[in-house]
Amino acid sequence: MDIRKLQMWVVISTFIFFIWIWIYLNLDNTEEVSQTSVTKVKENNEKPEVKKLVAKETRLIIDSKCIWCGKCVRIDPQNFKMNYNTYKAEPISEENYIKSGKLDKAIKKCPVDSIHIIEV
Numbered sequence: 736m737d738i739r740k741l742q743m744w745v746v747i748s749t750f751i752f753f754i755w756i757w758i759y760l761n762l763d764n765t766e767e768v769s770q771t772s773v774t775k776v777k778e779n780n781e782k783p784e785v786k787k788l789v790a791k792e793t794r795l796i797i798d799s800k801c802i803w804c805g806k807c808v809r810i811d812p813q814n815f816k817m818n819y820n821t822y823k824a825e826p827i828s829e830e831n832y833i834k835s836g837k838l839d840k841a842i843k844k845c846p847v848d849s850i851h852i853i854e855v
Contacts, residue, residue, distance in 0.1 A: 792855045795832040797824055800849040807850060811837035 795814065797807075801823040807815040808824055814832050818825045826832055832852075842850045 792830070793852050794829045794855055795826040795838075796829060796851050796853060797826060798849045798851065799823075800847045802847055802849075804846060806844050806846070807841040810841040810844060811835070814838055815841065 797815075803817070803822045803824065805817060805824065808817055813835075814827055814837075815824050816827050832838065842852075
């Protein structure tokens with residue numbers, strides 16, 4: 736094998752390896768909630784009881800304690816933005832926020848605990 740071909744193979748395989756690692760580390764491993772759950776299977780071969788799960792609507796809010804430090808925006812810019820009229824951070828969308836590890840980190844790092852996810 737020619738030395739240039741070998742060098743090219745090493746470069747390409749290293750590049751592919753690092754792309755694979757980057758994709759693996761950036762995957763959001765959240766689990767979806769199932770719409771049904773089997774609660775009990777009877778022994779006499781009858782149909783199992785199926786319990787419907789009602790998905791509750793949740794909202795992302797920032798209360799009036801916000802001190803406009805900007806930590807939430809720096810940690811998770813997909814969910815938060817700064818409002819220069821009210822001098823408060825605010826969610827980009829209360830209903831359609833992106834559930835991720837960054838959101839959890841932003842909630843934990845808020846110095847005045849003003850970020851909340853509430854059920855409506």
